[in-house]
Amino acid sequence: MNVHTTLTLGIDIGSTTVKIALLDSDHTIIFSDYERHYANIQETLAGLLKKALARTGPVSVIPVVTGSGGLTLSSHLKAPFVQEVVAVASSLQDYAPQTDVAIELGGEDAKIIYFSGGIDQRMNGICAGGTGSFIDQMASLLQTDASGLNEYAKHYSAIYPIAARCGVFAKSDIQPLINEGATREDLAASIFQAVVNQTISGLACGKPIRGNVAFLGGPLHFLPELRAAFIRTLHLGPDQIIAPDYSHLFAAVGAAMNPQENEEAVALEDMIETLSSGIQMDFEVKRMEPLFKDEADFEEFTSRHASNRVKSGELSGYEGNCYLGIDAGSTTTKVAVVAEDGTLLYRFYDNNNGSPLATAIRAVEEIKEQLPENAHISYSCSTGYGEALLKAALMLDEGEVETISHYYAAAFFEPQVDCILDIGGQDMKCIKIKEGTVDSVQLNEACSSGCGSFIETFAKSLNYSVEDFAKEALFAKNPTDLGTRCTVFMNSNVKQAQKEGATVADISAGLAYSVIKNALFKVIKLTNPSDLGSHVVVQGGTFYNNAVLRSFEKISGCKAVRPDIAGIMGAFGAALIARERFHMNGEAETSMLSLDKIISLKYSTSMTRCKGCNNNCVLTINQFGSGRRFVSGNRCERGLGLEKAIKEVPNLFDYKYHRMFDYVPLPLDQADRGTVGIPRVLNMYENFPFWAVFFEKLRYHVVLSPQSTRQIYELGIESIPSESECYPAKLVHGHISWLIKQGVKRIFYHASHMSGMKARMQGTTTTALWSPPMRRISRIMWRLWRKST
DSSP: OOTTOEEEEEEEEOSSEEEEEEEOTTOOEEEEEEEEOTTOHHHHHHHHHHHHHHHHOSOEEEEEEESTTOHHHHHHHTOOBOOHHHHHHHHHHHHOTTOSEEEEEOSSOEEEEEOTTSOEEEEOOSOOTTSHHHHHHHHHHTTSOHHHHHHHHTTOOOOOOOOOSOHHHHHHHHHHHHHTTOOHHHHHHHHHHHHHHHHIIIIITTOOOOSOEEEESHHHHHOHHHHHHHHHHHTOOGGGEEOOTTGGGHHHHHHHTOOOTTOOOEEHHHHHHHHHHOOOOOOOSOBOOOSOSSHHHHHHHHHHHTTOOOOBOOGGGOOEEEEEEEEEOSSEEEEEEEETTSOEEEEEEEEOTTOHHHHHHHHHHHHHHHOOTTEEEEEEEEEETTHHHHHHHHTOSEEOOHHHHHHHHHHHHOTTOOEEEEEOSSOEEEEEEETTEEEEEEEOOSOOTTSHHHHHHHHHHTTOOHHHHHHHHTTOSSOBOOTTOOHHHHHHHHHHHHHTTOOHHHHHHHHHHHHHHIIIIIISOOSSGGGGOSSEEEESGGGGSHHHHHHHHHHHOOOOBOOTTGGGHHHHHHHHHHHHHHHHTTSOOOOSOOHHHHHTOOOEEEEEEOOSSTTOOEEEEEEEETTEEEEESOSSGGGGTOOOOOOSSOOHHHHHHHHHHOOOOOOTTTOTTOEEEEOOOHHHHHTHHHHHHHHHHTTOEEEEOOOOOHHHHHHTGGGOOOTTSOHHHHHHHHHHHHHHHTTOOOBOOOOTHHHHHHHHHTTOOOOOSSOHHHHTHHHHHHHHHHHHO
16 A cells, blocks of 8 residues: 555554554454553554554554543544444444344443434443443453453352452452352353443443344453343353454444544654654542652652561571461462561462462461471461461361451550451451450441452553562652542543553552551541551551552551561451460360371362352352361351250241242132232232232232242343343342243232322421332333233
8 A cells, every 4th residue: 555545544543442443445454453551642542553554554544533542632633523333333334234132342441332213322321330340340350351251250159159249349249259169160161251240231231232233342342241241141042142353343433433524634654753753631539749859758758667667587407396387368468477576577478369278278388497496386366358268277276356356566666556447358357456455446438449359450550560660650750539439430540540641650649648548537537637646557568559658647646666577467466366365275286187187288269059048158168188177158058067055935037938828729619700810029028918919819829939049130121121220129030030931911019109109299307218219110011011012
């Protein structure tokens, strides 16, 4: 090609990637490519255009920009911007005009586009759950990447219920499963199924996905097992599946199909030059003051904190009793061995890699190599998320809750400690100490934004190690203000800052500020920094980050003690507890397996469902040989293979349940008025005795929907009209769908919303007992019935 050739150039700038497509006048793709931009959008786009230039030679192009990150840049490039739905619709019209629905997943965007009866787009708003970034976060928990998840999912045998509305909730579901020994294969498939459920329930909002379905976007292109989960859930036949070879580039191709009339072409080399010289963006995201004024300020800070060091010794040269502490945390395993006087003889800190037990055994191997003949481990203690698993597997002497372990460690460094702020991988704790005992504990509940895994995920998304990412923050000139909101909102602010040309250093420093703001204002809910206390100890791996520690001191106004072993304080505290309990118990012999037996320990993990009751708990069974095992996931003793304890006190919950639902329906041969279905939901649940007798007297046979389960919920996800609807209301859709699938032609649900209307009409101050969703549920059910019959 030569400079006289004019092509159309589609540029799709997404939240995590840049895509380009060069088309000729016949809409034939001349060149296309796809790269992650790691916040360097202009540089990445320039690199892709250089690749295109090498393929085509000097050409003129008519550029068109699309994508969530393209609007601002398009004005600086003087190129028209086209909305993504228009771009995707253009590509589909050209490639697969028979498409009824398109499902498109991007880095942080998710869309469902309906084409039947006019274009109708459903897109995620404030939540990035179920998108590519969500999948990346979940993959990092399993110590792999998205393609690794895909490989694992090929060999799954069970699927666990995992929340996908937010990465925070998903981690809360996944981490216990990891610590309990669930296989990576099952977890990978469960993550993909969670994405499917989130997309359908959160975006479809009551509009069923039917007909020919196109799967678009990077995650659905590069992850066939994710696409298979959609196909399986939607019950699609082979003829209904549309999966183009370049589905990840569809928006870019569609943009190239929508050039404006009379638009002037530009030389490809000129576009590259413009991007390479750097386009300055205006600041919209608020900026904050630098963490350190200069090198001297930083030196004073580091020298002050260098004094908080534990006395260390060499395990290989020690003689006598020593004590082992293991902290199996949410993402890492920490191990400490202390001497009789508290000297730290051995330390270990590493990622769980999905198995805290295997990581702990690896640490024990190192301990055995260093432990001399005249030294022996006299007592042991575990703590953290995996406390019970490790105690059972290694037959440790003690297990202790992590708050106590952290207090023991903090008091070792600062005997007068009155506040401990601990920020770990997913959890954040503020422990208040009063008169030498734990007075109160505040934890993050449903949000882990600002914790260690949150920062680690951000670092990886920008192609940095955690250590290098932290160093970048120290001398950032314009830290971005990301506030105290959740991860999703921070992602949005980060994306905006990236568009404005914010450096990685600015983003890293902004995240350091947000960690502390989240801890102080959301978790601890401080109104005054003095409320923290006068002797504050900070710990947890996140505080190894000097930028985070500096942010804490600047925002709180207090100078904290950060031990040099901040990341292993839980293990160190557990070891100190083991030392104390050893002497309290009369120096009894340890029950811990010998080091050789621990190293040679063979264990296996299997999953099953308990059949002891209708809960059908998913049990994780860890077998350690010699008949020893550890069972988790059980809600009662039956999951452990034990008989239910016989108590004189009656089980009133069981009595109430059977008293309410053990009504025998009128036999069909006596029900001359037919059959009526009643969903076992909301106030129909508690009022069922009345309605059971009512319809029996009217000579109806009553069909009652079953107890609520995950499967019942999934039956109705397509018809849920709003992602903000509460879970009990969402369950109604599943129960109605179940009744419809049973062939029930008449379903009863009384119009409870009328009571609220009457109260308002009569001018009384009576408050209706039903929430707004409850009052309108009968109308929603009527629409669902109409669509299904």
